[in-house]
Amino acid sequence: MEVAGKRYSYDDKELDRAEGEVIEALESHSQQPFPDPDRWLEEQVPPNILLTTVDAMLNWARRSSLWTVLCFPACCAFELMSAACSRFDISRFGMEIMRASPRQADLMITAGTLTWKMAPQVRRVYDQMAEPKWVIAMGACGISGGMFAGSYAVVPGYNRIIPVDVYVPGCPPRPEALLNGIRMLQDKIAKRSLLEEVKKP
Numbered sequence: 328m329e330v331a332g333k334r335y336s337y338d339d340k341e342l343d344r345a346e347g348e349v350i351e352a353l354e355s356h357s358q359q360p361f362p363d364p365d366r367w368l369e370e371q372v373p374p375n376i377l378l379t380t381v382d383a384m385l386n387w388a389r390r391s392s393l394w395t396v397l398c399f400p401a402c403c404a405f406e407l408m409s410a411a412c413s414r415f416d417i418s419r420f421g422m423e424i425m426r427a428s429p430r431q432a433d434l435m436i437t438a439g440t441l442t443w444k445m446a447p448q449v450r451r452v453y454d455q456m457a458e459p460k461w462v463i464a465m466g467a468c469g470i471s472g473g474m475f476a477g478s479y480a481v482v483p484g485y486n487r488i489i490p491v492d493v494y495v496p497g498c499p500p501r502p503e504a505l506l507n508g509i510r511m512l513q514d515k516i517a518k519r520s521l522l523e524e525v526k527k528p
């Protein structure tokens with residue numbers, strides 16, 4: 328071999344031996360592949376990424392934070408108050424906050440007999456509630472007027488003046504029944520579709 332006008336000569340066997348030593352040394356240190364620098368990412372993906380739909384996410388948020396407007400016209404209200412206290416603890420369902428302002432509420436629980444004299448005010452409160460909004464008709468009076476159904480002064484069910492989503496029968500219904508009605512409403516909210524909401528006129 329000639330480099331810069333100088334001639335070098337090497338023993339071929341010596342070259343082969345040196346080359347063999349280099350290869351063997353490299354091979355002996357190369358039993359395991361180098362770790363992939365992005366491997367940590369692969370391991371983190373399954374426990375940290377949750378796939379869902381916009382509907383499921385939105386419905387979960389809505390059904391987990393229902394804000395109730397005050398609407399306590401008669402005796403069913405005592406069972407509602409009981410449901411809100413520590414023994415039955417309505418806050419387990421994300422709805423212990425009861426609002427005096429309909430603009431800060433999305434749920435009306437109709438806890439009591441409704442008279443025609445009071446009906447326009449209830450309708451106005453409903454109209455002022457934030458969308459989307461729901462109604463639970465609580466008790467026989469809320470569903471049909473109850474024991475006062477034949478009276479000229481009593482509305483025979485809140486569904487005559489506002490749309491009702493869930494009916495909870497009883498006179499009065501116990502707090503457990505109201506909590507069951509709330510769970511039913513939450514199931515109903517869980518099935519809502521954002522697309523259908525947008526399409527609504």
Ligand code: SF4
Binds near residue numbers: 402499
């Ligand atoms: S259903 Fe019974 S407890 Fe409830 S408001 Fe009517 S009369 Fe009172």
